[in-house]
Amino acid sequence: MSLILTDEQQDFVAAVRDFCQREAGTREQRDKLTDSFAEPHNVALYQKVADLGWTGIAIPEAYGGAGGGAVDMCLFLEEISYGQLPIGGYAVTQISAGPYEKFGSDAQKEEVLGGIVAGNVEAIAMSEPEAGSDVGALRCQAVRENGHYVINGQKTWISEAHYAEHILLVCRTDATEKKHEGMTMLMVPKDAEGMEIRSIETMGGRVVNDVFFTDVRVPAENLIGAEGGAWMQLMAxxxxxxxxxxxxxxxxxxxxxxxxxxxxxxxxxxxxxxxxxxxxxxxxxxxxxxxxxxxxxxxxxxxxxxxxxxxxxxxxxxxxxxxxxxxxxxxxxxxxxxxxxxxxxxxxxxxxxxxxxxxxxxxxxxxxxxxxxxxxxxxx
Known part of the structure; x- marks a missing residue:
């Protein structure tokens, strides 16, 4: 199936391309924006992108976004990557947005999706030291107690967690014989007491992190979708x-x-x-x-x-x-x-x-x- 862009999409691509050239078109600009590529996400530049409405290109209009589809999102991602625009938080934010849009409560959608439009970064935490490709082996645990979930465990390789407003945590709320059952999604705010984020140094700069949870308490209403339903929510x-x-x-x-x-x-x-x-x-x-x-x-x-x-x-x-x-x-x-x-x-x-x-x-x-x-x- 060939791709024929509408006039609006062509204008959008041209505008993004021009912005990338203007803001990060030279090696000197990119060095300055990234501290010589140590920080692939520049907060001030990301806010400029948000002010133009582009962080919300694929966010529903009900939450302030443009309501664009997958093609629009891909056009934007392709151009900012080609233009070497140092806003590394955008991609993982869009990945994190999906579960909130599909399964989140109205309040969660307003907070998270509206925040993305405004320029917030979001992160998703699945991998653990012993659960990478085998996500079903995760052991980070959340126990329901007096209207809260109490979280203990570790996540690793969590992209942009150090910039995120929330961590979309995939954890275990029930131990079952079927490892893909009993997994749950929780929204953990960046200032949650007991959560510690430590950078993992890589040859790509500061992108990924270890995230530690020690008796972290979040309200039960921070549940995303159904308790025990995270695997199917991830598949969606x-x-x-x-x-x-x-x-x-x-x-x-x-x-x-x-x-x-x-x-x-x-x-x-x-x-x-x-x-x-x-x-x-x-x-x-x-x-x-x-x-x-x-x-x-x-x-x-x-x-x-x-x-x-x-x-x-x-x-x-x-x-x-x-x-x-x-x-x-x-x-x-x-x-x-x-x-x-x-x-x-x-x-x-x-x-x-x-x-x-x-x-x-x-x-x-x-x-x-x-x-x-x-x-x-x-x-x-």
Whole structure:
């Protein structure tokens, strides 16, 4: 299914592209905004984006958003990623928004979805030291007591928790023989007593965190959806989560490819641009084709989501996540290889593209997990 943008969508893309160029178009700007890439999320810049109404592009109009669909959200994610706009909190905020929109109370929707439109960051906490790909193995526990839930345990690899207004916590409220039962979603405010957030240092800067819960008490009304229903609630959001990551990675892949293309056209060896040598030209041709395939796949899935919002697309969503993140990784690694020493130097963005793209095949479900899901849809 080909993607034909409306005039409004074309204007939107142009506006986002112009904003990215103006605010973060130079390496110097990006260095300053990110403290030399130590902080991939700039709070002041994110507020500018919110003031333009863009953090609410996919939030329902009832909560102040624009009411856009999956295609609109993907267009925005692709452009801010391509433009290297350091607002890393946006993607995980959109992933976190889904359960509130689908299962939250009216009060929770007003607080969280309205807050996202205003510029708040949200985070979701699933992974634990012994529960990564196997989410059903989680042990962080919440016990209902006198109108509250009392939470104890640890979460790890929690993106942007240090900026989040709330942690959407997936925890265990009941021990059952079936590990995917007895899991519950709770809304934990950032100032909850007994919650501690510790940064995990990575080569991508300060993005992920350990989150510790020691007798953290939240009111029972902070329950999201049904007690014990978290697994099905998570499954209901997989289309969106994987599309968000795929659209983000599409922008990253395009940027790595375009930076590489510009370099091989300018860099000369043996009296000619290195891109004119067949050994590189054919690899560029293959890579460009792969990036275009990714674009078509992302927007095909996005249009299917918009056409059938309640239908799960496990095969298509996993294919998008798998293909685009792996292509983004390939684009960055090919870029570093073809640029030689300059691809490794911090003077150029390519080394940053490598650091940014490698992890995309891990978070949100590893490439191996995506292949397992796809294989199962074929009855394997």
């Amino acid at each position: 959001g997989l289309n969106t989560e994987r599309l968000i990551i795929a659209a983000q990675s599409l922008g990253f892949a395009r940027r790595a490819f375009d930076d590489l293309l510009a370099y091989v056209k300018e860099r000369r060896q043996f009296g000619r641009p290195i891109g004119s040598f067949q050994a590189l030209a054919h690899r560029i041709a293959d890579l460009g084709t792969e990036v275009e395939v990714c674009r078509l796949l992302v927007y095909d899935v996005a249009q299917k989501v918009d056409a059938n919002p309640g239908v799960l697309l496990p095969r298509e969503a996993s294919m998008a996540k798998l293909k685009v993140t792996e292509t983004g990784k390939k684009a960055a690694l090919e870029g570093m290889q073809m640029m030689g020493g300059y691809g490794y130097a911090t003077e150029y963005d390519m080394e940053r593209h490598v650091r940014q793209n490698l992890v995309s095949t891990i978070y949100g479900g590893t490439s191996e997990i995506q292949r397992e899901i796809i294989a199962k849809t074929y009855g394997l």
